[in-house]
Amino acid sequence: MAERKVSWRDRFGDEITCVRCLEIKDSTHMDRLLWCRECRRTARLRATRRGWAVGVVFAAALAAWIWVVVKPSDLVLGGWVATLVAAAWIGARVAREVFFGIDRFQNRRAAEAVPPGSGPPAGDASR
Numbered sequence: 001m002a003e004r005k006v007s008w009r010d011r012f013g014d015e016i017t018c019v020r021c022l023e024i025k026d027s028t029h030m031d032r033l034l035w036c037r038e039c040r041r042t043a044r045l046r047a048t049r050r051g052w053a054v055g056v057v058f059a060a061a062l063a064a065w066i067w068v069v070v071k072p073s074d075l076v077l078g079g080w081v082a083t084l085v086a087a088a089w090i091g092a093r094v095a096r097e098v099f100f101g102i103d104r105f106q107n108r109r110a111a112e113a114v115p116p117g118s119g120p121p122a123g124d125a126s127r
């Protein structure tokens with residue numbers, strides 16, 4: 001007797017309302033937090049933008065520290081520049097994951113939802 005694999009999706013129908021944008025989507029587009037693909041992408045992009053802001057600030061602070069404390073010579077200037085670029089890149093990646101993790105942990109309802117009437121004129125006007 002073959003047992004059917006149980007999935008968390010079994011609790012829901014074929015269509016699920018996304019908790020972020022409140023749009024009804026196919027269940028295959030949802031993850032376990034009931035975020036649709038577009039909302040995950042939106043959250044990811046927002047986290048990336050914020051992450052780069054943190055990364056650049058971190059690199060600028062590191063540059064100031066190098067300039068004041070380390071007092072680099074011209075000899076290895078390329079090495080210092082590479083260090084700052086790496087600091088910005090790594091800082092941005094780490095901050096992105098932290099921001100995305102916070103977003104996922106908070107899991108705020110309807111954060112991406114557009115109030116009726118304020119969105120683009122697409123959709124039915126009968127509601």
Ligand SMILES: [Zn+2]
Pocket residue numbers: 018019020021022023035036037038039112
């Ligand atoms: Zn959504």
